[in-house]
Amino acid sequence: xxxxxxxxxxxxxxxxxxxxxxxxxxxxxxxxxxxxxxxxxxxxxxxxxxxxxxxxxxxxxxxxxxxxxxxxxxxxxxxxxxxxxxxxxxxxxxxxxxxxxxxxxxxxxxxxxxxxxxxxxxxxxxxxxxxxxxxxxxxxxxxxxxxxxxxxxxxxxxxxxxxxxxxxxxxxxxxxxxxxxxxxxxxxxxxxxx
Ligand code: 5GP
Numbered sequence: 653x654x655x656x657x658x659x660x661x662x663x664x665x666x667x668x669x670x671x672x673x674x675x676x677x678x679x680x681x682x683x684x685x686x687x688x689x690x691x692x693x694x695x696x697x698x699x700x701x702x703x704x705x706x707x708x709x710x711x712x713x714x715x716x717x718x719x720x721x722x723x724x725x726x727x728x729x730x731x732x733x734x735x736x737x738x739x740x741x742x743x744x745x746x747x748x749x750x751x752x753x754x755x756x757x758x759x760x761x762x763x764x765x766x767x768x769x770x771x772x773x774x775x776x777x778x779x780x781x782x783x784x785x786x787x788x789x790x791x792x793x794x795x796x797x798x799x800x801x802x803x804x805x806x807x808x809x810x811x812x813x814x815x816x817x818x819x820x821x822x823x824x825x826x827x828x829x830x831x832x833x834x835x836x837x838x839x840x841x842x843x844x845x846x
Contacts, residue, residue, distance in 0.1 A: 653693050653827040657840055659686060660806070660828060666836045670780075670811070671752070678777055678805065679712045690827060691719025694775065694803040697825045698724070701800040703773045705729060705766060707788050709759060712777040716805050720775055729766065731759040731788060744794045746787035751780040759787050766795035779804040779826060782813030789820065806830065809841050 663676040677683040694716070706728045708717035714730050721728040732739055742763040749756050766772065772792045776784055785802055792799050799822055807814055807826035810833075817824045829841040 653690070655686065655689055656805070656828045659683070660830075660838055664838060666833045666838060669832075669834050670808070672778075672806065672808070672830065672833060672838065674806070678715070682715050684715075687715045687719045690716045690805060691721075691723050693827055694720040694773070694825070695723035698773050698801045698803065698823075701773070701823070702771045703800055705770045705772045705797075706775055707731065707761065707766070707772050707792060708775045709733065709784055709788060713775055716777065716803075717775040720773070720803065724773075727765070729761055731761045731791065733757055733759055735760075744791045746790040748787040749781075749783045751778075751783065759784075759791070761791050761795075763795055766792065766797050768796040770795070770797040771800040772797050773800055774802045775804075776802075777805045779807040779813040779817070780811045782816035785813065785817055786820075789822070801825065803827075808833070 659677055665673040667673050677686055703724055704726055706717050706721045709731045710733055717728045743760045744763050745758050745760045748759050774788045789799050801823045804826040807829045809829045809831055831841040832839040
């Protein structure tokens with residue numbers, strides 16, 4: 653997605669060979685027009701999958717997921733990373749190792765909102781080693797629902813996540829694929845379209 657790649661080049665900061673900061677438009681300040689374009693792009697990529705629900709993880713997955721839900725006309729559920737006084741019943745949980753925080757945490761979704769008949773699209777902001785996405789997939793499977801696709805805003809293709817998700821056999825679509833962050837430079841993966 654050209655608009656996203658341009659934004660990464662213009663407003664992203666490479667913090668190390670492994671970490672990209674995009675607080676200017678996705679992880680802290682949010683660019684609503686870009687989010688809408690991202691939602692439209694995910695909606696068109698997954699329009700034939702019969703999606704009935706979107707599942708993401710707080711907090712940075714919420715903006716792209718909501719825009720996608722708006723376009724597809726389906727509800728959006730976000731997994732919580734912290735315990736909540738109001739989220740106590742019928743909890744589906746998964747343990748996720750955080751790439752950025754380097755800590756293990758439990759993410760939770762109430763089973764109330766996912767049924768066996770749902771076809772669920774997973775959305776997240778970044779794909780590094782695939783832990784967050786795999787945690788969401790596990791929660792959807794615990795609910796007996798179908799994982800009908802995974803949409804990632806920024807994939808760091810030099811890390812393991814993409815191959816881990818491909819191995820699960822799901823349709824994975826990333827809007828920007830980064831081949832390398834070496835030397836403070838963002839290099840995108842050349843994609844061959846047939
Ligand atoms: P994974 O679970 O795939 O290892 O890591 C994905 C999660 O870690 C995302 O939800 C995102 O919050 C965070 N993350 C991973 N890599 C980056 C990065 O380079 N920059 C930012 N801002 N977040 C990242």
